[in-house]
Amino acid sequence: MATDTTTSSPPPRRWPAVLTAERPRPEGIRSLPNGWWLAVGAVCFGAFMGQLDASIVTLTYGSLRTEFHASLAAVEWVSLAYLLTLVALLVPAGRLADAHGRKLLYLYGFAVFTLASAACGFAPSLTALVAFRVLQAAGAAMMQANSVALVTTSAPRRRMRSALGVQAAAQALGLALGPTVGGALVSTLGWRWVFWVNVPVGVLALVGGHYLLPRTRARTRVARFDWPGLFLLASATTTALLGVSAASGLPVPDWAVAVLFVVAASAGWGFVRRQRRTTAPLLDLTLLRVRAVAFGLVGALSGYLVLFGPLVLVPVVLTARGSSDLTAGLVLTALPAGFALAATGGDRLLPRGLPDRTRCLAGAGVFTLAVAGLLVAPLTIGALLPVLALTGLGLGMFTPANNAMIMGSIPARSSGTGGGLVNMTRGQGTALGVALVTLALHLAGSAGLPTGSRWAAAVLLAASAVAVGAAWLTPRTDPGTTHAAS
Structure with a gap:
């Protein structure tokens, strides 16, 4: 009796595997002759939404200035915070995906992006909106860092260029529709719907990705994550972009612009130096x-x-x-x-x-x-x-x-x-x-x-x-x- 009970009971601590293991596609989808196009289509959800979000948010500036009584320089951080976070996290997200699974990181990224989009729509202040945009960018980085990899590992070698072309077209479509969709939403339903529109698309993408994306076969194990490397990379990219933006007319003293570029160069040199010396580099140079x-x-x-x-x-x-x-x-x-x-x-x-x-x-x-x-x-x-x-x-x-x-x-x-x-x-x-x-x-x-x-x-x-x-x-x-x- 005791032996039967022990054998039939589930292994201890089994539930985390549901959250950390990639599930295979259904056999019926995996065996389709051109089933890889379904995986490419699932990735195109993220490609489309990423570019739509990049071009749609600028349409909210006027409404945000009015509702939060903020200056244009303050409102611009709604875009700037997103971009800086995205650029800083793309390579680390790709590195983690190579170790733990690209499908897994992509789906988690879409989940974070979708939840953060909903939070952006409920933001009670401009500061909260900027904070939620940082979280949204973290999810977008997990998606975008894996989108190209998922396409190239799903498509046959001879069709890779066509698959990447479809993904690029999805990005271009999102970019093209952004101003039109954003203008229509802001003028009719209000600026909050610019963010809420991501939610139903995100839910569809999560369901589609779960069933259509392939598991990761080839992985690169990471003994430990290079946090100092991440800090140096984020510092280099952030200060460089801030320096260029400040030189473009922001009310920042000239000496501060110079300091930003010096910090960017120093952090970039430090990042390269660390990647050459550490045993577990963030980026394989x-x-x-x-x-x-x-x-x-x-x-x-x-x-x-x-x-x-x-x-x-x-x-x-x-x-x-x-x-x-x-x-x-x-x-x-x-x-x-x-x-x-x-x-x-x-x-x-x-x-x-x-x-x-x-x-x-x-x-x-x-x-x-x-x-x-x-x-x-x-x-x-x-x-x-x-x-x-x-x-x-x-x-x-x-x-x-x-x-x-x-x-x-x-x-x-x-x-x-x-x-x-x-x-x-x-x-x-x-x-x-x-x-x-x-x-x-x-x-x-x-x-x-x-x-x-x-x-x-x-x-x-x-x-x-x-x-x-x-x-x-x-x-x-x-x-x-x-x-x-x-």
Whole structure:
């Protein structure tokens, strides 16, 4: 009797396994010939919501200033706190996912993001809203650090570029719909619904991810987490972005801006030094010795700088010329629309066997020529529409191929870290695109908007040239790393 009772009872402390173990997909889904597309679709939920949230929140600034009686500089922290947290946590989240499971971290990230979104909608003060945005960014980091890795480990090697193109298109769609959806929600239901709209989508994504995402097969065990490395990385990225933002016109003394850059450089040097010496580094620096990874990350940063820079430049130029915010938003849609079209249709229009490096060069060449048009063409609606559309088409050709080269050069066991690197670089490119264009407009000062817009266009052209150079220096042969999913 005693023996039977002991045998039939569940093992002690079994319940934590439900929270820490990845569950496999149902056999019926796993055995589908093209079932990996279901996993890609599940990841696209996060890609869409991440970019929608990035572009939708700026529409709440006016309502937040009115409700909380706050200045614009204070309200901007609703976006700044999110961005700084996201950039700082992407690589650590990817590192943890490589050790404990990418599906697990992705689902927990969506749960945190969804709960924090609900909390943001109930925020009683601006301070509470900023705090909840930090929590929301922590969840977004867990999602975004694993999104690229989940796509690359789910898709067959020969279809990786197409899968990454669909994910990039989902991001572009979120970016394109953000201003329209945000304006509609704020004007009808109020600013709180900008955050509450994430909740039903988050619940659907959690259910879909549980059943559609594969378990992690290849893992990199971590003996201990590198907390000093995380502190140094967060300090470097945060102070660097704050320095650029402060130099763009924030009421901060010049000496404070200089101090921020010195701290950023010191923390960055300290981070690299620690990663070389510690036995359990946060970031495997040997990944950066692979040319396809190093130059690919440079290209990713430059590409997202070019993608997000016009989001600042175009509304400033058009509204100064008397156009409405709605008109400016509709004109801007040409950029992400072109991006989505090329990202999803590139494989159908270009030869299937065309190497990723060639695709990167072609895409970078297209958006470089388009951005050059900003220097010579009049900044009117008629001229901006084709320039933005061509810029988006070029970026849509460049980005999936560039990501495929990066992720194809990284071992499957480190794909979470690699995905975190890609997304961290995207975040830095996004921030630099906004900050450097704002800086160019600010430095033009009394010279006027036409001069400032040309300076901003010159910044975007320089970033485009860097992307071309990075693609040119990438190895000519595509890597053949094999990924496996279950």
